[in-house]
Amino acid sequence: MINLAIYLRISVLEKENLSHTDDTINSQRNIIKSFIFGDPELKKANIEEYIDEGYSGSTTSRPGLDKLLLKVKQGKVNCIIVKDMSRFMRNYIEMGDYLENIFPFMGVRFIAINDGYDSSNEVQNGTELDIQFKNLLNDYYSRDISEKMTTALLVAKKQGKYTSGVPPYGYLKDPEDNYKLIVDGKVADNVRYIFQLIIEGHSLNETAKILNNEGVITARARRKEIKGYDSYATRHESTVEQTIWVAGMVRRIVNNEAYTGTFVFNKSTKSKLDGGKVIHHPEKDWVRVYDNHEPIVDKEIYDEANRILKSRKKNIKFKWGKSKYENSPLASFVRCNKCGYKIRFSKSTNGGKLTSINVYCHHCRMLEQEEKLPHHKDLEREVFEDLKSKFHIDKTEKEKLLAEQKELYDKNDQLLKKKRLEFENYKFGKISREDFMEIKNQIQDSEEENKKRIQAIDEELKQAGSIDSLTKDIVEKYIDRIYISGKGIERIEYQ
Ligand SMILES: [Zn+2]
Structure with missing residues (x-):
C-alpha cells in the first residue's frame, strides 16, 4: 500500500502577492493531484496533505514539514510528492542528504514534479547519481522560487505596477486594482507635514518629537487600522516595533521617492541563497517609472528636504538658510487656540503647479472638532500690522x-x-x-x-527696527507664539 504525502508550501512573500504567482496552495495541490490521478499506481494510494503557510524554505521551523518527516521516521509515509524541490527544502545539502541517504534508506519514493525527479527512476550507484545530482541542483537553483518571484515582480514593476507588499505611509492599495497605489487621505497630510518640518529646519529627531507630541499616527498604527490587525507584529518582529516616531522612520519617509509619484524599483533584491539576504544595487541600476501614481509632495519640496538632510549629514553646524519653499513665515509659530497643538500650513498642488496653502489643526481634525481657520494671507497681514504698530x-x-x-x-x-x-x-x-x-x-x-x-x-x-515686510526672521525676533481660532488671531505671545 502506498501511503502518499503531499507537501505544499507557500512563503510569506508569496502570500502577500498571491495575485502575481500561480503557486498558491490550491494550484500546487491541483498540479500534484492531476499528476497523481494520471498515474495508475499512485491514484490508489492513501493521500495525506502537509501544508506550511507563511514559512520560507530556509527557515528551520516548518511545522508541516516536521510532522511529515516524523511520519517518515515512523514508517507511516512511503511516498512524498512536491511540485518543486525548492518547495520542500531550500538548503541543498540537507536536501541531498534526504535524497541520497535518508529516503532510500527509509524506502521512501520522492517525486518533484517540476524538477522531473522521481527517485524510483534513479539508479543507485556512485558516479551516475553524482552527475544526476549536479544537474538536479543546477535545475533546482534555476527554478528557485525567489527567482521566479523576482522575475514576476520585475515584469509587473516595469509596467508601473506597485507590487511590494506594503504601500508607503500615505498610500493605499487601490481596492479596484491591487497593483495600483492611491493616496491615503487620512494620513497624506502627515507626509506633507513631515517634509515641511524638515524644510523648516527641524532635525530628524525634532521632527519625530513633534509628531509624537501631536499624536500623529505612525505607519505601523495606520496599517493596523487599515488591516484590523498588527501586521508588523509577526512579520518584522523586532525591527519595526515602534508605535512612536523615531528619526529613522522620518528619514525613510523623506528619502522615499514614491511620494513624488515616481516608482523606483530594482533598488535591492533578495539573495536567492541562504535566508534571502537583501542585496542593495547601485543607483545606476535603479529603474524609475515617473508619474506612476498620484504624488503627495512636489518634486521641488522632495528635493529641498533631501538636500537639507544631505547637507546636515555633511556638516552638523550647517546654518539653515531661509527656504524659498517655506509655506508661510508664520508656519512655525502658530498654535491652535482650542487644543494648543501646532497649526499646519500645508501646501497643496492643484494640477501640478498651482498651489494653495491650507491652514488647519490636525489634532482638532482628528477629533472631528475642526474649525475653519483664517486664510494664511489674512493671518500674515494681521501679524504684519501688529508688529509694525508695535515695533516699526x-x-x-x-x-x-x-x-x-x-x-x-x-x-x-x-x-x-x-x-x-x-x-x-x-x-x-x-x-x-x-x-x-x-x-x-x-x-x-x-x-x-x-x-x-x-x-x-x-x-x-x-x-x-524697520519692519517693511513679514519674514521668518522678523517674526522670530518679536514673536514666541500666535494662537488662532476660527475667529482669527486670539492672542500673540511676544518674545
Ligand atoms: Zn486644535
Missing part, C-alpha cells in the same frame, strides 16, 4: 528719540550742577538745612524721572 520705527522717528534722549542727559547734567550749587549755599549758610533737603529731593526726583525715560527710549530703540 522709521528714520526720523528714531532721530527724534535720540534727540530727546540727548536732551534728557543734558537736563540731568544741569540738575547735578544745581544740586552742587545748592549744597554750597547750604554749607555757607545761605539756605536752611530744610530748604536744602527739599530742593535736593526735588532735583533727585526729576533726575530719576529723566533716567527712566532715557532707559525707555533705549528699550524702544533696541526693539524697534
